[in-house]
Amino acid sequence: PKDGPYLKVAVMGCVVNGPGEARDADMGVAFCGDKGVLFAGGEQLATYPKEQAVEALIAQAQHRLAQKE
Numbered sequence: 001p002k003d004g005p006y007l008k009v010a011v012m013g014c015v016v017n018g019p020g021e022a023r024d025a026d027m028g029v030a031f032c033g034d035k036g037v038l039f040a041g042g043e044q045l046a047t048y049p050k051e052q053a054v055e056a057l058i059a060q061a062q063h064r065l066a067q068k069e
Contacts, residue, residue: 005068007061019044027064029057040064 010028012018015037018030023042030037036053038045038060048056 005065007064009057009061027057027060029053 007026008024010018010022010025012022012028012030014021015030015032015035018028019037019039019042022028022030022039027038027040027045030039031050031053034050035047036050036056037047038053038056040060045060046056
């Protein structure tokens with residue numbers, strides 16, 4: 001979209017290669033076993049239990065969008 005702020009988000013299945021493969025995304029989450037790793041710019045931000053990783057991703061995305069506005 002050309003109007004308004006937006007983020008490119010990646011959801012990956014491999015915590016080892018996911019952040020590097022999705023480095024053109026603004027941020028994302030990669031899953032491994034029972035955890036989810038949040039990342040931005042190919043760098044790890046935090047690790048969460050898989051049940052909390054999506055909520056953490058949404059919260060981080062909302063925070064980043066608010067900073068862009």
